[in-house]
Amino acid sequence: MNDTNTILRVNHLSTCFKTDRGVVTAVDDVSFEVERGETLGIVGESGCGKTVTSKSIMRLLPEQISFLKPESEVLFGGVNLAFAPEKHMRTVRGNKIAMIFQEPMTSLNPVFTVGWQIDEALKYHTTLDRGGRNKRAIEMLELVEIPNPVERIDEYPHQLSGGMRQRVMIAIALCCEPDVLIADEPTTALDVTIQAQILRLMNDLKDRLGTAIILITHDLGVVAQVCDRVMVMYAGRAIEEAEVVELFHRPQHPYTKALLESIPKSGRREHGRRLPTIDGMVPSLFDLPVGCRFQDRCGFRDQLCIDQEPVLTTDPEHRVRCHHPLNSPASSDPVDGV
Amino acid sequence: MPLLQVTDLVKHFPVRGGVLNRVIANVHAVNGVSFSVARGETLGIVGESGCGKSTLGKAILRLHDATSGKIAYDGTDITSLKHRDMIPFRRRLQIIFQDPYSSLNPRMTVKAMLREAIRFHEIVPNTELDTYIKSMLAKVGLPDDAMNKFPHEFSGGQRQRLGIARALALKPEFIVADEPVSALDVSIQAQVLNLLMDLKDEFGLTLIFISHDLKVIEHFCDRVLVMYLGHIVEEIRCEDLLDEARHPYTQALLGANPINDPADRRPLAVLEGDVPSPFDPPSGCPFVSRCSIAVEKCQTMPPLEQHSDSHRLACWER
Numbered sequence: 001m002n003d004t005n006t007i008l009r010v011n012h013l014s015t016c017f018k019t020d021r022g023v024v025t026a027v028d029d030v031s032f033e034v035e036r037g038e039t040l041g042i043v044g045e046s047g048c049g050k051t052v053t054s055k056s057i058m059r060l061l062p063e064q065i066s067f068l069k070p071e072s073e074v075l076f077g078g079v080n081l082a083f084a085p086e087k088h089m090r091t092v093r094g095n096k097i098a099m100i101f102q103e104p105m106t107s108l109n110p111v112f113t114v115g116w117q118i119d120e121a122l123k124y125h126t127t128l129d130r131g132g133r134n135k136r137a138i139e140m141l142e143l144v145e146i147p148n149p150v151e152r153i154d155e156y157p158h159q160l161s162g163g164m165r166q167r168v169m170i171a172i173a174l175c176c177e178p179d180v181l182i183a184d185e186p187t188t189a190l191d192v193t194i195q196a197q198i199l200r201l202m203n204d205l206k207d208r209l210g211t212a213i214i215l216i217t218h219d220l221g222v223v224a225q226v227c228d229r230v231m232v233m234y235a236g237r238a239i240e241e242a243e244v245v246e247l248f249h250r251p252q253h254p255y256t257k258a259l260l261e262s263i264p265k266s267g268r269r270e271h272g273r274r275l276p277t278i279d280g281m282v283p284s285l286f287d288l289p290v291g292c293r294f295q296d297r298c299g300f301r302d303q304l305c306i307d308q309e310p311v312l313t314t315d316p317e318h319r320v321r322c323h324h325p326l327n328s329p330a331s332s333d334p335v336d337g338v
Numbered sequence: 339m340p341l342l343q344v345t346d347l348v349k350h351f352p353v354r355g356g357v358l359n360r361v362i363a364n365v366h367a368v369n370g371v372s373f374s375v376a377r378g379e380t381l382g383i384v385g386e387s388g389c390g391k392s393t394l395g396k397a398i399l400r401l402h403d404a405t406s407g408k409i410a411y412d413g414t415d416i417t418s419l420k421h422r423d424m425i426p427f428r429r430r431l432q433i434i435f436q437d438p439y440s441s442l443n444p445r446m447t448v449k450a451m452l453r454e455a456i457r458f459h460e461i462v463p464n465t466e467l468d469t470y471i472k473s474m475l476a477k478v479g480l481p482d483d484a485m486n487k488f489p490h491e492f493s494g495g496q497r498q499r500l501g502i503a504r505a506l507a508l509k510p511e512f513i514v515a516d517e518p519v520s521a522l523d524v525s526i527q528a529q530v531l532n533l534l535m536d537l538k539d540e541f542g543l544t545l546i547f548i549s550h551d552l553k554v555i556e557h558f559c560d561r562v563l564v565m566y567l568g569h570i571v572e573e574i575r576c577e578d579l580l581d582e583a584r585h586p587y588t589q590a591l592l593g594a595n596p597i598n599d600p601a602d603r604r605p606l607a608v609l610e611g612d613v614p615s616p617f618d619p620p621s622g623c624p625f626v627s628r629c630s631i632a633v634e635k636c637q638t639m640p641p642l643e644q645h646s647d648s649h650r651l652a653c654w655e656r
Contacts, residue, residue, distance in 0.1 A: 045523040045524065045526075046523055161612045161613075162387075191387055191550060191613075192386070192550065192552070192591060192594045192595065193386065193590060193591065193608075193609040194386075194612070195594065195596075196593075196594035196606040196607070196609070197608050197609075197610070199596075199606060200605070200606055200608050218523060218524060219524075219596065220524070221553075221596025221597065221598070222596050223600075224598065224600040224603070225596045225597055225600075225606065227600075244600040245600050245601050248599055248600050249601065258525065259524060259525060262524055262525050262527070263553070263598075264528075264554050264556065264557035264558075265557075265598050273557075274532050274535060275528040275531055275532055275557070277525065277528040277529045278525040278528075278529075279529070281493060281495070281526075
């Protein structure tokens with residue numbers, strides 16, 4: 001990987017929450033990097049820590065109940081954002097790193113017009129005067145393909161459809177031309193035809209503006225469609241990371257493989273057949289096993305998996321956290337299930 | 339004879355407003371749909387939010403009263419049955435809701451919840467209640483001790499299993515499953531789909547499966563109704579879906595499905611625009627405003643016509 005191209009690097013990120021039942025580590029020693037113009041997918045099921053990862057990068061978690069472990073590093077523009085002063089974060093947030101959220105209904109302010117909300121970001125982060133900002137806001141709405149932007153700019157969020165609101169969110173996020181865009185489940189609340197519109201839009205904008213995108217999703221179809229590289233998370237750990245085709249064709253972690261198999265496939269004439277499933281549930285973060293966190297649901301478990309948690313391999317092409325990785329040229333065949 | 343026969347079902351919701359609180363508009367949720375379901379069949383209903391699929395599902399169970407039209411179940415017209423006469427049908431027709439978080443009473447234990455309905459419909463004698471409830475929980479893969487727990491003590495997937503147990507406990511023949519797996523994670527979704535498939539075989543159920551996800555429908559159902567703005571635009575066997583679907587909207591839904599394999603990435607076939615408002619639906623074909631092949635004629639409503647034996651289609655151009 002070319003080092004100069006790396007725009008954001010996360011090292012050993014660990015995010016903990018203080019709860020009534022003690023401290024839980026929601027994100028546990030996660031490291032990854034994003035290059036300019038690249039889309040990195042972070043995939044996992046609810047509670048795996050994918051959203052906490054993104055909020056940790058943006059430092060959006062409440063400080064009263066959460067903290068980052070001291071070894072955590074979020075390197076961006078030569079500064080470790082993990083422990084940067086709030087004043088510095090304000091120059092980064094919404095400017096250099098922007099975020100769009102899952103619920104366009106709740107993340108827009110209902111009492112201000114769309115134009116006002118785009119203007120707010122521009123006011124803080126640019127030196128444009130009022131006329132210039134207004135012009136820029138209209139340009140942004142045009143960029144995200146909202147019809148009649150001159151009229152739409154004076155409308156309130158409730159006057160827009162779900163897809164339109166998500167477009168407005170993207171316009172707000174992109175108006176300062178950020179280097180990194182974090183999209184947290186941007187299409188989960190949308191219908192499939194609208195989802196297709198938004199995914200196409202994000203791809204176009206990435207190509208045009210060269211923004212790096214971190215796309216957080218649980219939908220592997222979305223990942224297949226837009227991501228260049230994928231990191232799979234499970235119970236707070238990064239368990240596998242590879243280029244997207246490599247991951248889909250040669251998953252090495254049994255969890256990734258099972259996840260890929262459990263989605264109904266279109267057009268494969270598998271009608272009425274039972275879907276392969278992953279039995280059981282994700283372990284509670286309060287009660288994590290000593291060894292591999294996937295052991296209870298894994299068909300390849302042996303004593304080693306129970307005694308010792310595997311470490312993430314360092315191969316830059318394909319990282320995996322498993323004692324018995326599948327499809328791996330380096331290892332022998334996996335041990336049969338216990 | 340089909341088990342369920344729906345004829346010209348219409349459901350409008352009045353919108354009141356103004357000083358006198360008069361009806362100022364109608365939301366045209368379901369706009370004259372006709373279809374039938376054979377015993378033992380699984381019928382899928384697919385469409386985007388606001389297309390009327392959930393309203394249709396609830397209207398069949400008389401959870402909404404239809405504005406007009408007829409619902410015949412097992413030879414009996416249940417459209418306007420009185421409450422008392424409806425009771426036996428309430429047992430035979432059950433529903434599983436989308437959101438396992440809001441469809442279970444948070445103040446009732448699992449046992450109390452299941453017991454209420456089982457006693458009312460006198461499914462088993464009181465002395466056998468506990469054993470019966472346990473056997474139902476076992477059927478959906480929940481442990482015995484689940485009986486004395488409250489809904490918040492379960493995960494999403496387990497709650498959906500409870501919802502299924504609640505429906506099954508009344509020994510129904512017919513179940514409407516309204517987006518039963520949409521709120522669940524993928525790995526749990528597969529577990530619940532498999533469970534439904536097993537139970538359907540074991541109890542000989544007839545199912546209507548409502549979903550916005552065409553991939554799930556294609557996998558799970560025998561036949562599918564594609565709905566748009568309160569109308570059925572196409573009805574087709576799931577196995578023919580990929581090759582023979584003709585309606586531009588069905589094709590758009592198929593095209594908007596994200597792919598399975600990143601290696602054959604292609605630009606998504608994107609349908610422009612949004613679903614029109616059901617307050618003021620277009621007078622002609624409901625899909626006309628987003629259709630790429632629309633012509634003059636589409637300003638009038640195309641009828642849902644038999645295209646072949648198992649295929650109905652409402653489009654002038656195909």
